[in-house]
Amino acid sequence: MSRQDAYALVIGIGQYRDEAITPLRFTNADAKAFAELLVDDDICGVPEENVRLLVDEEATLFAIKDSISDWLSRKVGPDSTAIIYYAGHGDVEPDRTQSSHDGIANYLLPYDTSSTNLYASALSKEEFQGLVNTVRCKRSVILMDACHSGGVATAGSRKMRVGYSQDIYSSLAEGAGSTVIAASAPNQLSWEDENLGHGIFTYHLLEALRGEADADGDGRISMIEVFDYLKRKVPESARKLGGAEQTPVFKADMSEDIVLTVNPERIARIAEEEAEKAAAEQARIREVREKLFNFEKDNALPARAHNRVNLLIEKHPSQLTAKEKSILELMNAMCLGIVSVDTFVEHCDESVDPPGPTPVPGPKPIPQPPPPSTEEVSSGLNLAMILCSLFMPLVGFIAGLIFLGQQVEPKKKAGKRWIIISCVAFVLWFLLGACAVMLGALDQGLSNPYYY
Incomplete structure (x- = not known):
């Protein structure tokens, strides 16, 4: 992900205009923390002007739709990365259009949602899919810390009523380079916790992007690494803190993994460590060669054994055969004075066939035409x-x-x-x-x- 060519819309809604909608304590903190992480030069480094943050009363239905279909759609280019993050309530009600397979309509709840008529005031799954389709870029990442179905509302959950729905995330991930990570499965709740000061999903998402998900230690964190981290940590915390099940969902249609964050210090440190290893290896080889030269100079080490070992010490360990490894181990023992030169030479002669001249292929014979037939006419x-x-x-x-x-x-x-x-x-x-x-x-x- 190019830092200069990444754009993000970050939404966090904790207080709703309709007092019947249960307030959420930490969605604002979730959204602000995620936006701060995006602009952190040591993590994502996205320019501040490329990130739009909508919190509480700023996140009306019009503002959300306008920010996606106008601001984000105009900003991105063919090679851009678009990120949409939402923390807030999700809800369901009977499908008034009767177009869904299960009769359930799924919604995200903007600030000005009316709890008595989600169809008229909330953002439906179909509307959200249409908005996402207006953002034409190479990579899109959607992160959703909200419930869309399942269970009975409980203190600390980001969900309002009973309901069940089919998986709503698959359609959002349609299209090359599209990725969705959602906080919970369609029939589960998404939880927030006072001790964490965040939603459980967002808390571990921030951990992952700050470096905890860097499984291979290369200083780059990809979407797949993030989800691998979340699918381990989120269920564990939900069971421990809320006694409930919460399993993140990952949907993607991408030809290559998307790198979300980089750690310049870690990358520089890796490069420095690699350079130090290479320098140390070269110093070791020089030291070994010097010792071998001294052995040969004292007429203790035959030139043939010296030449063979010189070739072996240049090889990468993964390219060495078992016999070649045993020769190098014995050579190290000889250099330390543990075994004698004669023992090493004897083992070297037994283990490795002397290199012979490489056969030079001769010229290919030129095919001769068949001899003319001498068949006579009677x-x-x-x-x-x-x-x-x-x-x-x-x-x-x-x-x-x-x-x-x-x-x-x-x-x-x-x-x-x-x-x-x-x-x-x-x-x-x-x-x-x-x-x-x-x-x-x-x-x-x-x-x-x-x-x-």
């Missing part, structure tokens, strides 16, 4: 075809063409011969025929009594 066939070409030129011509197309040289020659004879015979037969016609015409003329 004299009988040849004589018959010559006679046939003389007296039936068309037959001889066709046979000649067939033999001329063969790959065998003698047959090609015979075919050529028959074609020539056929052509000559055709010309001769044509001339003989023409002469016969002329002689016939002359004879007829002489025998005519009227011929003068």
Whole structure:
């Protein structure tokens, strides 16, 4: 997530205009703490002007819809990250449109919600989905610390009435790069606790983003790492503090994980540690080489063993075979004076075959064409075809063409011969025929009594 290209709408509602809606004690603290974390240069580093915070009376239905469909939608670009955080009441009522599968309508409750008519005054799941769809960017993250269904309202829960609904989060996560983490499953309550000073979900979310979720210790915290942390911590705290079940929900449609926070100090420290390790390794290799050189200089270590070990100490441990590892262990023991040089050399000769010259592949043999066939045309066939070409030129011509197309040289020659004879015979037969016609015409003329 690029810090400069991230935008967030943070909503926290604890006091409602309708006094029938139970106040929440820590939603304001949740929203403000999350907004502060986003702009903290050591964690998220999002510019302050890229974060809009709506608390209590600021978070009216119009203000929420306007902030998403206008402010957030205009701010983001194709490569941006959009974050929407909501802490407040969620509620359900019978679906007045009868369009849901289970007959239950789900709502988020803005500040000006009327408890007697959620349909007219609250933000329905479908409306919220439509608002999210107006925000066209590469990555969107939705974090919801509210209940949407299930159970009976109890002090400390972010829910008002009895209800049950199908999973409402799947539709919010539709679209590439979309991710939703919700505080509780659809049939559970989301709890807040006085000792924590936050909602249980948000308390552990803040912990996760401040570094507790960094499972691989690389200084970067992704959405998957955050959820892995929340799914362990939130149920544990809900059972301990409220004696209830609260299981976070994760829905995503993304081709790659989204990094939410980075710890520059941790990343710099990791780079420094890696550089120190590399320098220490180079110093160790130089020291070993110096000792090996001294062993060889004193004529105690043969050059062949020295060369083999020099190659092995440059290898990464993961690339070493079991035999090569045993050689290096014995070498270290030799350098410390635990084993003798002779013992090391003997073990080295037994364990590793001396490197031989790499065989150089010779030139590939050039494929030779098959020798020409010497199959001859029988004299009988040849004589018959010559006679046939003389007296039936068309037959001889066709046979000649067939033999001329063969790959065998003698047959090609015979075919050529028959074609020539056929052509000559055709010309001769044509001339003989023409002469016969002329002689016939002359004879007829002489025998005519009227011929003068």
